[in-house]
Amino acid sequence: MPLHVKVYATLRPVVGGRSVELPLEEGATVRDLVDCMVARWPELEVMMIEDGEVSRRVHVFVDGRSARHLPDGAETVLLEGQEIAVSPAVAGG
Numbered sequence: 001m002p003l004h005v006k007v008y009a010t011l012r013p014v015v016g017g018r019s020v021e022l023p024l025e026e027g028a029t030v031r032d033l034v035d036c037m038v039a040r041w042p043e044l045e046v047m048m049i050e051d052g053e054v055s056r057r058v059h060v061f062v063d064g065r066s067a068r069h070l071p072d073g074a075e076t077v078l079l080e081g082q083e084i085a086v087s088p089a090v091a092g093g
Contacts, residue, residue, distance in 0.1 A: 001026055001080045003033070008087040014041050024078065030060045030067040031074040033084070047088060061085040 006019045015037075022036050034054050038045045048058045054074045060067045062076060063083050070076045078084065 001028075003028070003078060003080070003084060005033070005037075006083075006085040008085065009090075010088050011044070011047070011086060014043055028078050029072075029074065030054065030062065030076045030078065033060060033078060033086075034058075034074070037086070057089050059087050059089060061087070 001024060003022045003024050004019060005022055007015050007017075012018060020037075022033065022040075024032060024036060028036075031054060034048050038048055048055055050056065054060070054067075056068075060074075061084065062070060062078065067073060067076050
C-alpha cells in the first residue's frame with residue numbers, strides 16, 4: 001500500500017519536499033515506516049533511531065496524534081488513508 005507521509009522542518013531538505021509516498025506492506029507499523037524512511041534516506045538514521053528504537057527526537061503523528069501516545073506506540077498498524085506526518089521534536093521557550 002502506498003502511504004502518503006507529510007514531513008516537516010529539517011526532514012524536508014533530506015527527503016526533497018513536503019511529503020513523500022512510501023511503499024509499505026499491508027499491516028505496516030510506525031516502526032516499519034521509520035525503518036523505510038531510514039533505508040531510503042540513510043542520513044535520517046541519526047535523527048530517527050536511537051538504541052534500536054524510534055528516537056524521541058522525532059514524532060510520527062497518526063491522524064494528528066503522536067504515535068508515542070497511542071496504545072501500541074511504535075507497533076501501531078498504519079492504514080491506507082490515514083493522515084501520517086513526521087516531524088523532528090521541537091523544544092524552546
